[in-house]
Amino acid sequence: MRALLFDLDGTLADTDRLHERAWLESLRPYGIEGDHAFYQEHISGGLNPEIAARLLPHLPEAERAALVEAKEQRFRELAQGLEGLPGLPELWRWAGERELARGLVTNAPRRNVEFLLRALSLEFDLVVLAEELPTGKPDPLPYRAALERLGLAPAEALAFEDSPSGVRSAVGAGIPTVGLTTGHDPRGLEEAGAFLLIRDFSDGRLWERLEELFGGGSSD
Structure with missing residues (x-):
């Protein structure tokens, strides 16, 4: 070894609980009311562009990218003081x-x-x-x-x-x-x-x- x-x-x-909160907050304006089970099944462990494309395929790519960036900014706000x-x-x-x-x-x-x-x-x-x-x-x-x-x-x-x-x-x-x-x-x-x-x-x-x-x- x-x-x-x-x-x-x-x-x-x-950090999973923080990512979950950031994702669910970011998706809510698009009519997706997720919960913990939804996050575990459809989001956790995935790549951001793939998650956004899978959940919001009707959005233009640029808008999906903006959503992902806003989600990550929210995550970093929530993660202050992380240990x-x-x-x-x-x-x-x-x-x-x-x-x-x-x-x-x-x-x-x-x-x-x-x-x-x-x-x-x-x-x-x-x-x-x-x-x-x-x-x-x-x-x-x-x-x-x-x-x-x-x-x-x-x-x-x-x-x-x-x-x-x-x-x-x-x-x-x-x-x-x-x-x-x-x-x-x-x-x-x-x-x-x-x-x-x-x-x-x-x-x-x-x-x-x-x-x-x-x-x-x-x-x-």
């Missing part, structure tokens, strides 16, 4: 001590990525943005790109994801994947291929598995 690869939203920080999930600083330090590469693989737009990484005070060795690739999650391409850029085989990485879409992407690239149960039904994460489910990075089951993989894993 030579690298840890992370999703962003719902994985490094509990990382419990245990993240300990895992970050632990990975650094073992000289593991840390990569970010996300469907999030660049402005959100830059905003959240500043808020969380995190720097990655590699950032892969799905919006800069031909296709995003759940396609395996973003994770395959990360492996290629790091020069790693799939078995040399461990991925962390919070959505079935993200888990399918990582598992499709052959990477062992841990599912975080921050916002999705654990059964969906398991069915997508996550080999371990945890509530956050302080979960003892994660540290037991890290100890098996590396020896000496500890959240203390």
Whole structure:
């Protein structure tokens, strides 16, 4: 194992509830009265242009793009003061001590990525943005790109994801994947291929598995 690869939203920080609120507020003027179940089924884990095109196919592309930008601006307003999930600083330090590469693989737009990484005070060795690739999650391409850029085989990485879409992407690239149960039904994460489910990075089951993989894993 030579690298840890992370999703962003719902994985490094509990942002799903903020994205849900921003999306539902933004869609309401267009006659879409969504709820949590609607968000989970039609929005969570997707790429913004694809979400907008699927939900509002009758709108001109420029208007959909403006809606997406307004939604993301609202998200950043809601995310002021955001903190990382419990245990993240300990895992970050632990990975650094073992000289593991840390990569970010996300469907999030660049402005959100830059905003959240500043808020969380995190720097990655590699950032892969799905919006800069031909296709995003759940396609395996973003994770395959990360492996290629790091020069790693799939078995040399461990991925962390919070959505079935993200888990399918990582598992499709052959990477062992841990599912975080921050916002999705654990059964969906398991069915997508996550080999371990945890509530956050302080979960003892994660540290037991890290100890098996590396020896000496500890959240203390």
